[in-house]
Amino acid sequence: MSWSDNNNNNNPWGSPGNGSGRNPGPNIDDVIRNAQNKFKGLMPGSFFGKIGPLIILLILLLIWLASGFYRxxxxxxxxxxxxxxxxxxTQPGLNYHIxxxxxxxxxxKVTKINRIDVGYRQSPDSRVTAIRDVEEESLMLTGDENIVDIDFSVFWLINDAGAFLFNVQAPEQTIKSAAETAMREVIGQGRIQSILTEGRTEIENKTGVLIQEILDDYKTGVTITQVQTQKADPPSQVIDAFRDVQAARADLERQRNEAEAYANDxxxxxxxxxxxxxxxAEGYRQKVxxxxxxxAARFLSIQNEYAKAPNVTKKRIFYETMEAVFSDMDKVIIDKSSGDTVVPYLPLPELSKKKQD
Known part of the structure; x- marks a missing residue:
């Protein structure tokens, strides 16, 4: 049987062709009618008239049921x-639904890592790195009553697709609000000096844990994989003054280190x-x-000897005293028995010197 009829310009389903040359598509009534005509040609007319519609409905039902398979x-x-x-x-693989x-x-997608930026917006064009600051999100109050301008990103993935789609109305906005709330709480407990320097890793970890707790309370079906700080600075209006303060603190720290080094030396x-x-002093004390x-022992010994022979002891003490007195002095000896006119002179120092030479 040919689908083309050059005499009446019918299309393959037996309906008149479209004069504009466009195919309007099959009509379900025409399809059913043609199928009935084909079955009538194969079966007796009375038999098909009874079960023909049931067979067609059964075929359509099977096609409809088969469309429930999905991967x-x-x-x-x-x-x-x-x-x-x-x-x-349902989990990965071939599944079926009505x-x-x-x-x-x-x-x-439940393994895709998603990202939400808080405090700033990136250009949607990947070739441009323009970043726009959103101060109503980024300005936060620290625990020591300072203001810090902080931008950060939250990375997350879906762990329960059903909870993610139906437990909250706007899951991404919920994640963003939870992230901003958690960061404000963590920043409010810290000091600005730590936030701007060595405390960033601790802030990221605490914020990630707190975000996860909030999202679990809402049963969002989301897992936070990472919180990443992009920027943490004082507000732009006071950043110059803050840098001066930082420089002064650095000088103070340097001088303190120098003083400690000097003290340690x-x-x-x-x-x-x-x-x-x-x-x-202890040696001198022991010596004295x-x-x-x-x-004292010598004096007591002399005293004992003096008691035994006073005159002898007295002369010996006298001689020892004279020896101590005249030992370092120039001495001249005059013999008085030689007379008053001639004074015999005996140059003992010169004689001693010649004797030494």
């Missing part, structure tokens, strides 16, 4: 709605000198005590 990719989850109400979540209009299926040396002086004890 969920490895990075997706299937969310099944029955008459618009969420019923279940076809439309009874059930519908959504397959959101001078204090041990001073302690060493003090210990040396104490040791010298020993000398005094020796002199």
């Amino acid at each position: 969920v990719l490895p990075d997706e989850q299937g969310v099944v709605l029955q008459f618009g109400k969420y019923t279940k979540t 076809p439309w209009p009874v059930e519908r299926v959504f397959t959101p 001078i204090i041990p040396r001073a302690r060493g000198e003090a210990e040396q002086i104490l040791q010298q 005590i020993a000398d005094s004890e020796g002199k």
Whole structure:
């Protein structure tokens, strides 16, 4: 049977052709009528008239039921709605649902890392790196009553597609609001010096934990993978003054370090000198005590000898005293028995010197 009829210009379904040359598409009534005509040609007229419509309906029913098979990719989850109400979540693989209009299926990506920026907006054009600051989101009050301008990004993924789609009305806006709230709470507990310097990692970790707690309370079906601080500076209106303060603090810290280094150098040396002086004083004390004890013992010994022979002891003490007195002096000896006119002179120092030479 040929689908083309050059005599009456009918289309393949037996209807008149479109004069404009455009194919309006098959009509369901024409399809059913043609199918009935084909079955009538194969079967007796009375038999087909009874079961023909049932067979056609059965075929259409099978086609409709077969359309309920669907595939969920490895990075997706299937969310099944029955008459618009969420019923279940299906995992990757081949699945089945009652076809439309009874059930519908959504397959959101659950392994894709999504990103939300807070405090700034990036240009949608990837070739342009323009960033616009959003001060109503980025300006936050610190625990020591300073203001910090902080921009950060939150990275997240879906762990429960059903909860993500139906537990909250605007999940991305909810995530953003939770992120801003959590960051404000963490910043409000910190000091600006730590926030601007070494405290960023701790702030990111605390904020991520707090965001996750908030989203879990709302049952959003979202997992926070990372919080990344993009910028943390004083407000632009006072940043110059703040840098001056930072420079002054750096000078103060440098001078403090220099003073500590000097103290670490001078204090041990001073302690060493003090210990040396104490040791010298102790040695001198021991020497004086020993000398005094020796002199006292000598005096007692002389006293005992003097008691035995006073005259002899007296002369010996006299001679020893004279020896001590005249030992370092120039001495001249005059013999008085030689007479008054001639004074015999005996140059003892010169004689001693010649004797030494």
